[in-house]
Amino acid sequence: MGVVKTEIISRKCIKPSIPTPPHLRTFKLSLLDRILPDFHPDMTFFFPSNSLDNFSTKSQLLQKSLSDTLTHFYTFAGRFQDEVTVCCNDDGNYFIEARTDISLSDFLRLPDLPSLIDHHLVPSNDKETVKMANGSMLLVKFMSFSCGGTALSISSSHKIADLGSVMLFLKSWSSACRGSPDPIKPDLNLGPSIFPVIPIPPGSESLVMPDKKFVQRRLIFSPDKIRELKNKILTDILGKSYDHDNQYRLSRSEAVIAFIWKCALDSSKSKTGQFKPSALVQAVNLRTRMDPALPENSFGNLSWLFSMIVENEKEMELLELVKQLKLWKESLNEKANKFKGGEQEVRSYMKELLDEKDEILVKRKELLVYMVSSWCGFPLFEIDYGWGKPFWMTHIAKNLVANAIYLQDTKEAGGVEVSVNLDEEEMNIFEANKELLKFASFNPTIN
Template structure:
């Protein structure tokens, strides 16, 4: 995409709930898991191709109707998701004050096809409402920020940033699905359940909040796309060597990432340092009984995968560690995230995790695979492309592509390590670097 592309802000406004929040719901307390999450935003961008039956441009009445529809349906959705219209109050709660979500309307002077021909990770951030100077001023206070960006061809991008204090990937999915259903006048609106604090009481210890370690100038983010068909042979090979183990695609991609990241670090530093990958787990389906899918908040946890020896760096070995770690977590820990036992468990695990950072290379994997974001239809069709531009040090974020035949990975590493990582032949046997989205 040409770097000359510029974004022009057309309007900024607060979108309030269609009806006021009841007085007894005016404060939503965080759970302990919400408190641990660093003060950042969960972000996603949904791209929509223009209706080819209409000859329209970014100034057309059609796009005014799209914007109005999004705003009206958002207002109605916020009645149910009322904390999303509130304001963050330190690390204890959200004041459900109905002050509203922040909505930006913008246009960009390029075609959507230009933009997705070779997506630019750095420019993608400019489509987020948190990149707008006035939007940036609200970061840390406003729970929900949204930006509608219209391309010259009539295509659109809907960017959603919600405070991670209340929105993990599952929460984001439930909110966006409900918003889209409301825009289409359908009856599929989710009735969210804000039950986190009742499951696990918050703490008054201010040190429990995770540190926000945003990548500095020495880090770079790049997009890699893994071909599922190329993973099939590796999956079969590992499965034949380890009885009853059929790796998932997410396990394989995560293991390849960790192996290649460790190799890149070893090449640049000259030594093999013990490494740890935190693999994120959605607790909703792991607890007994399962927590409702509509439970909003942070119901996620990471289990560690540790690699200390060069002999244990093969992808198959890492996958075995991952599967064992997941099974152990589900059997022994997943159901402990409740009540006083859960409180003690989380508090101690957080302290242990903080101490591990001192002696190991830390990597983080978050998977958005299997969430039905590609089904999100606001009334003008399903998305052409979806991406979740997360910029965290030593991290990989995974998402299915539209047809499910590939897995898109956004990787952030130190520049020198990325230079080694992206030339790793083992990686390139399964993945392409920033391929075009135009077929």
Template sequence: MKTEIISRVRIKPSSPTPPHLRRYKLSLLDQLAPPFYIPIVLFYTAKSDHQHHRSGSSSTDHKSQRLQSSLSKTLTRFYPLAGRIKDHLVDCNDEGIDYSEACASIHLSDFLLLPKLELILNQFLPLDAYNTMSSEQVPLAAVQVSYFKCGGMAIGVCVAHKIADGSTVAMFLNSWAAAFHNKSGSGDEEEAIIVPWLSSASVFPPKDLPVISLSGLTMNQKVVTRRFLFDAPKIAALRTQLIVKNGRTDNHPTRVEAVTALIWKYAKNIKRVKSRSKGVSLATHVVNLRKRMTPTAKIPENSFGNLWCSVAAEATTDESEEAELNSLASQ
């Protein structure tokens, strides 16, 4: 499978950013975020099996115009994405984000039968998401829309981690989707489209920190991405099997806890066999702070920026085969 780029444009906000909003402060957590992009690829099937994509067809042109127009409107609300980072702030100069369109050589259904992560990362994203941002002049976001032969499409989005986390990217995509589906331009549009809260620096003020390059830590190592599939009945059975002891009551773990415990257990076993030693084992998750702040009113659900922390659970003892999963799920 190959994708061929058919167009490249720069999308700018539909309305200019007011002068008093031109300087967007990065928060302390933004400063500490890695200089990579957050990559997301969304796949959409065609409404009908008879919709075949032809480059330049009227239906594709109409969809392309709506995607670009709604994206431009969304950038007026998420205006830091259209700016450029300078020192510890974003110059919201409305330079815009990169937007490209491509044609894929196969049907979406054929690709989804056995999706290859290498193809997703290399052909459906607008840029190399895991290469460090080496210049202050690079766009803070980029989009690639790829059309399949059947009429389906993939939308690949990369947003700079320096100004956004996963929740921010999801909020941006939901707002763009709402703008795309609103055709009437009525007052209801304002109710459906998310307006971000752009004041996270007031909660986590920035500090005068040196800029640390992570390129030497990542580019010299071989990084492998793998995909694991767990179907719903198997996860439900695993949850039923496990009991989490939280000090007050015994209950079943969440799906994330159950699957994490399972992967953690076998990772521990592999390490033990390879190193022939027990040692300390950690499982790490990234946690969204928006619902965990005290008081919670300080951080609204629609907060823009990096509002997360890394939390580790530690397992220092080896237990019986039967008790190990329960213990890891509890941790």
């Protein structure tokens, strides 16, 4: 960490520009909000230098537009009152200005980049800010590099917002920063209206796996390599050369998830000398899987963790994993719509899902559990605050769990960037996997 020196310029509390009306001051969390732990996922956007404005001007624009945006996303500016309620008291969010003496290009070429981003850019790791913020739902850090490039990092409470909701917030905030007169407004009450507040069994609040030591690696699957991988899988499944006629559709994320899972399972088997049954647990966006689909301005936690299990070694073959993954994905629409039943139906379904979660994460100790989160398809590279779109963005998940796989789009359309967290010995085997190296490049230079 000694290579990079950073300095905090200021810490400011940003409150909504218009006070939240008294009748909106008490916000009840939905069932899905309550189930999630209160950790703060983060994302960092990197912007190249430009001659439009200096750092101070950009920072002032960000702070003013954030204040205006919080008027509509007022739960972000509140504090938890108890386990089911947010007091929307306009206590506000903390905005950190910082600078460093290194250029952005040099920073991105440094070894162990995830740790550097985690240590220097992620606002929730700034102990002084966290202490001052006193339970803030949202923390922002804006960093200036010596070349004029900038990084914008956001940490938000998962207890009130999933990725779809954070994307809606970022669209609204960036639009306001560009001077748009028409604010993007969220529907904050949709979640509680669909997923009612019902009693949940004690101990069911946390869906995070127990933590253990691990290392993280970043991989890139280029568009060409994605096509090669899909072609290989589909040729194996169809028993003939795949002619791209879409008779058997296979998404980028399905191909990459199955492939990474297979390689991770191979690494575990090589380390221990034996096969272990495995579960894949993936966060699934319910918005587009419900019929009818939920509105684009839906805000809150509208995702759920669904799982599939590989019980025997034969099922570990890549084409078998893909077949099972596709069948599992096809069943998710039906599962998502079960959340739209009446209170008794939802209560019964939630008990079923929580029992399933406990079976996988608690009772079946022999299961190798891999957590998957895919950000593919979310327009993260379209976020523009008025000085251009980011040339790279990342989600540093080192504060979460081992055996985790995180996917996002590359800036080049059709590619996939993957972050993988594994046990150190297993990672050494994983990195040497010749089949994996045919399709993915490890820790490539960021341009």
